[in-house]
Structure formats: C-alpha cells, structure tokens
Amino acid sequence: MEDLGEIVGEFLMESHENLDQIDRDLVDLEQDPNSRDLISRIFRAIHTIKGTSGFLAFGRLETLAHAGESLLSRLRDGVQPVTPATITTLLATIDGVRSLLAAIEETGGENDVDVESIIAQVHAQMNAGEAAEASPPTAAAKAPVAEAAETPEPLEEMPVRPAPEPVEGQRRPLGEILVEAGAAQPSDVGSALQQQLEGDERKLGTILLEEGKAQPAAVSEALQAQAPKRSIADSAIRVDVDLLDTLMNMVGELVLARNQLVRGVMETGDSALVRSAQRLGMITSELQEGIMKTRMQPIEHIWSKLPRVVRDLSNSLGKQVQLVMEGKETELDRSLLEAVKDPLTHLVRNAVDHGIEDTDKRTAAGKPAEGTLTLRAYHEGGHVAVEVADDGAGLDVERIAQKAVENGLLRPEQIPTMDRRDIMAMVFQPGFSTAAKVTNVSGRGVGMDVVKTNIENIGGAVSVDSTPGEGTVWRLTIPLTLAIIQALTVDCGDQRYVVPQVAVLELVFIDGQSTKIEYASGAPVYRLRGKLLPLVRLDRALGLDVGADQGVYIMVLQADGRRFGLVVDRVLNTEEVVVKALNSRFKDIGLYAGATILGDGKVGLILDVSSLARRSHLAADAERQNMEASARAAAGTGTGERLLVTAVGERRVAIPLDTVTRLEEFPRERIEHAGSREVVQYRGQILPLVRLSHLLGAYGEEPEGDTVSVVVYSEGARSVALVVDRIVDIAENSTTARRDAEEDGLVGTAVIQQRVTELLDVRRAILAADPNFYTDLENDEMLVEA
C-alpha cells in the first residue's frame, strides 16, 4: 500500500464509491428497465473506471470494464433489452471489478483475479441479445405492443445521434428552467434542441441567444439556477477521517476550556471581559456544531449496499421482495454509522430469510406475492431510530416462549404473566434460534445477540415488535453522537460523578418526612407513586462510607430493561460532557463507562448505569415482577398526566411535564437585560426569561442563593425559560379535585400530593416571555410550506 502512487489511491477510493452507486443503479434499473438516465449514469461510471485503469496500465481491469461497457452501450442504444439476466451479468462484472480493485489495493498489481469467465458471460449475454435482435429495434419502436411480449419495450426515443449527456446527471436542463421562468418559448427551446440533435455543436443557451430567442440576463440567471446542483460536487473535498476525529477532540477540549474560562471571567465581574468570554462561548458552540456536522453522514451510506443484498438473497431463496427506504437522508455520526452497518445488514438478511414467507405461502395467506421490506430512519428525541419492518408472518410468540423454557431462560410458570414484547425480546438472548431449519443465511442462533451487543456498545437499544400474520418491526435506537453526551452531575461523598441523561427517568428528593427510604428486610426501597422501586446506594456500590437516608436524591434510572433508583447526595446540573475512553484497567471494574473533564477541570467518572444495576444484585425475578407491576400500573392509571411541581413564593405551581424541555440552574449574574426583558445566554442562543412570581403576582421575598432555577421550554429553534423558586417534584395528576381558574395565568388548581397546586397556563407564560414565540413559529412553518 505504501508504494502505491497517490493517483492510484485516489482512483481506488473513487472507484469504490462509483461501484456502490452502480450497484444501486443496476438494482433500480431492473425495476425500471426503460430508464435512460440510469443506463447513462452506469455507463459513465464504468467508462470512467475503464479510462483511468487504461491510463494506469491495469490491463485486465480495462478489458473487464470494456466488456461491461460494450454490453451497456447496447442497452443504452436500445439494441438489446434490459432483462434480469443482463443485470445479473452486469452485477457479476462489477464484482469482478471489485476483486481486481481489492487485489490492486493489497498487492499493487492485478494478480490472477479471474476476469475471463466474467467476460465470457458478458459476451454470451451480448450474443443472446443479438439473437433477440432478429426483430429490429426500429420496428419494435413502431409497433411496441406487438413485440412487447418477447422483447421488452426498447427506449422510447431513438435520436439520430445520442443527445449530449448532461455534465452532471442531476442537473436540470437549461431549457426547462428558461421555459419555467417564462424567459423562452417552449417551441424555441424545442427547435434549438432539435438543432443540437442534428449536429449543432453550440450549447443550448448560445443557440437561443444567437437567434435572439432569449435575453442574456435570463440565460445567465438560468445558468446560475442550474449551478447549485453542480456545485455540490465541485465544492466538496475529501478529508481524512482521522483529521476530523482530531478536530472533534480538539473542539471537545475547547468546549471545556471555554467553560472554565467563562466561569473564571464571571467571577472577576469585568464587563468587557465578560462580553469577550460570552462571544467566545457562542463561537465555540457554533464551531462545535459545525465540526459535529462534518462527521455526520446520511444513513443512505450504509443503506446503499442493501438493495443488492436483498436482491441476491431473495433471488437465491426464490422469494420476491421489494425494498422500500424511508428517511435515507437522516444523518448519523460516522463512527456510529460504521457500528450500525453490520447489525442492520444482519436484520435485513434475517427479514428476507425468515421474516418474509415464500411466494406460495403468501398467496395462500391472501397477501401479495411480493413481500415488502421497509427501512425507515428518523429522528426522535435526541436519538435516531432505524427500523427494519417486513410484512411477513410475524414472530411466533408461543414458539419463542417454548424455546426459552427449553433453553432454561424462562420458567414455564413465568410465561402466562409475561408481556408479549418481553417474550419476543428473548430472541436477543445468545444462542437463541427458532428457525425450523438452519440456512447458510441465518438461523444458527448467532446474530441477534450480536446485534444487541453491538448496538448497546454504542449506547443504543434494540427492540422488536410483531403482529402475527402482518409482520415484524425491528427497531434500533441510536444516539446522535458518541463523543458528547447530555449528562447529570451528581455528588456522592466528596466526589462528583456523571450519569448519562438517557438513563434518567426522573428525580425525587428525599426529605425523610413526606418522602422517605424504607427497608424491605434490609433492602432499601422507595414508594414511587405507590409502587416499590428498588434502590441502589451509590456510596455503598462504590464501597464508600454509607451516608444518611435523609436529604438525599433518588435518580430513577432505567437500563437493560431494569428500573431502579440510585441514591446520591446531591444532583447538581445537566451538562454536555465530552466522553473520554477509560483505560482498560478501569473498564474491568465494570462501574464506569468512561471519564470526562468537568467544568472545574477535574476528572469526573461517568457511571455505567446498566452494570451498576447488574452489580447491585438486583435479583432478576424481583425486578421482573416489579416491571410487570409497573406495566400493570401504567395500563391501569396511565391516564394521569405527569406534572413538574415547582415552588413560586408560597405557592405550588405545576407545569405539564410534556411541555418541559429541560431544567437548568443559572448563576444569578448571568441574567442580562434586553430592553425591559430579562434574558440569559444559553447554548449560543438568547433565552428570554419570565419570572413566574411576577406573572402570577406572587411578589414576595426573592429566594436567596446565587442561582435561579428555570424550566426551559423549546419548540423548534425557539426557547423560553420560566423562572421558579425551586423545583419540588414530579407528580402524576390523577386527582379529581380540580377547580377552574379564576386567576390570570392559570388554567386551574388541583390537589396533588395532598396539597393544593396551581396548574400553569403554559401558553400564556410563554407569551409573556416572548410575545412572538408562536407567531414566528407559524410564520416559519408557512415559509416552509410556501
């Protein structure tokens, strides 16, 4: 590899990209055999490979590419129809090119990769085409209906000479833009195009201009309109991924340095310095966002290989499968994409092999013979969800349960009380396979557990749901990026720890009176809305001195399907932290997922929530019962809306939890004034504040302390912050004692946790903070629609 010239390296990289595209295009072409665009694109890509390999003296590669090109040119010129057999031959050609490229990459030479047999195959195809050519294509064009049965319809237009190919396949024709803008008559454009076909070498715009059919300004405008499509290719450069990783790390450091600096500067109180620091803060945030973006790639990158996988596999199994992709532009961090690639391929193969039934079975079940496999990707609350859905027979829950009992994973008496989804999740257990027969594709009991492990390794989750007879949906939930996570910092003993926020469901303060820790024969538990929540004391888990049961916080955490409460001394704030890998000597301890540098420059350990749950001897059975209990509870009382209870002066004010985006603490001195409003700088934005005490007329003593508690509400890119005196709790509003409001700013009052609590009119509070909050949003939406 070292002695390869730069040109060869570039050629290899470019060719690999081209080949992936060709793969996709060929599979598309099979679906749409008359697409001239597709044929042209494939032709051009192969032509490029042929040309460059000739130039670099890779003779065998050139010969092979040439053979492929010859076959393609016959397809392009309509001499020969596109059939599944030609597609197979062309795909084989592409595979040949791939192996040659791999040989070149490894050894620098072409070695003895077998190209002759492929070339022979190509020639056989061309001869087969020759035979079919007995009926001349021109005749077929005149009488397509008569010939259609034998010869698939040739391309509709048969120009005297091939129309000039657009430079970039994706560009919109100039004529179309001109006609649309009303700057040229369709008939003039048509005649100009005709001239080109007849051999006029001038460009379309030139013809129109010289014949006075269009204004120069209009033409240049149209050319510009055409340009952006092209500029994507022109303005993009290749960047080494290592460089991006380095930049990403450096930006991570910069964020930390920024945090320290801002903190220090705030203490000095020098307003000029504070301004500079704030500016630095905003630039850093933008820079961080920008760098993150450079590492983002559309998921299409890993999906692009799947049409081929599905085609080959369904052909070999004699099934008909249509692959549908939704949301392929959804972006993910590069390193995550890599990690998702294999699990996703496995799920797709599994769905084609086991999910979708044979054609006969499908027809018998009254379903279309062709099965549909849908890949879906979308953003969902700071995560990306990727689904692989088939419309096959679905999972056989009873069989899975039976198998789980056979394998000793479950006890027979557990089955009746278990949720269907929990039973289905057994397929992620190692060595679990219900496939009646083992094929070379899947069913060997390896795979699903690997899928689960791989996805969990990157902080994601896997789940499966299935409806008998209608199909199965495999769902991967993947974090947006690995490097920076939202986290809560907590104190335990005299040390600070970091808990990933994804695992945190809610926080409860234990005052020892209205909320307290109880013991069930020594095991600490907490009654969370009437259900017992097993507790893990962080200090005990870490082998530190065990502290008091009062004045502490419970973090309700969920990991590995277990729900438990982690008892910590204090919960500080939420922060974005940069995850640093820990040396393996600490990984073995099993309690830490990594480390990070905290705002004060010290190292903080990131707790590994799932191993904390495991280590703390949460008995699996007790836990399952607990989950069932909570599932039943959710089913029973699930209507109660969850509320964030805050203290404003003497009053308790509840805010629907759905409308709360985040809870924050701001240092009092960070509050600035813009006109008559109070604002605070927050994540590179100006966040308007509204004090609920003012809004509700609850003037009184301002609470003491250096920080203010705020509830942040965001919609789209806009956020507002509601200032409260204190966050009290999160509660479920299941009471019926409720009265409509007589007071402005409230929607009513209710009794929550045995105390009268006012329900905030959130919309009004937001408008008080930012009168344009909703109007701008609506305007934005209209802009999008327009």
Add this chain to the structure above:
Amino acid sequence: MASRQFATFEVAGQLFGVEVHTVQEVLSYNEYTPVPLAPPAVGGLFNLRGQVIAAVDLRVQLGLARKALQGPVMNVILRGDGEPVSLLVDRIGEVVDLDDETFEPPPDTLSGPTRELVVGTFKLDGRLMLALDVNQAVDTYRATT
C-alpha cells in the same frame, strides 16, 4: 563506553530511575479524582491538558502505605503503551548519564515487591539508584494478583 540517561526521583527516601526516553514529562499536580473499587495502586485520575491520565501510586507498588494526595504531588508521566501513565513520586531528582559499567543486577538481599519492579542497581556517587522496570511499575494489577 555505552552510557544511558536516566531520569531520577525519590520515593520513601530511595532513589529510583527510569530511562529518559520513556518519560513524557514531569509535573506537579493538585487534584486527583479517586476511582472507587480500582486496584489500591491507582492513586487517581487527573486532567493533563484535556487528557485523562491515571496516576499510579509507586508507594503502593513498592508495598508501602498509600500516599496522601493532599496538595501538589509530583508526577513522572511515562509515555506508556499507547497512552501515558503517571507515577506518583515524592521528589524529582536530576537526569543522570550513567555508564553501563556502573550497573549491577539487583542485590540478592533485595526481596519483596521492590525486587519485581527493579531491573538493576546503578552505583552513583554516594548513593544507589534502582532502575525501574517501567511496565511492571505501572501494572496496577501486579500487586493484587
């Protein structure tokens, strides 16, 4: 005459040395984050210009009591295998050029944990310097297994 350069430092009154090329830098640092449940030889973690570095307490490695991590402590940061590791020491000494002929294997009377960490003895003017086996010295599982 072949000679080698050693960076020297003191732990519990004894002079130790490691070859200069294994040392990345030497610095004093204040705040260490303890790692509960880690092997006892792990003194803590600290932030070296954004990098998380594990500090190995050489006293524990030598079979002595833990070093109290109050106030500044000297770190000898070794390049390590892939990532830097720090040794917590009492005091930094000089960098010395030593001829190979001043080298002798560890004396037979040297025993206990120290024996496993030391590759040999250099006879300096007036005192002895023990040359450390860098890999052994940073192996925090050594003492416990």
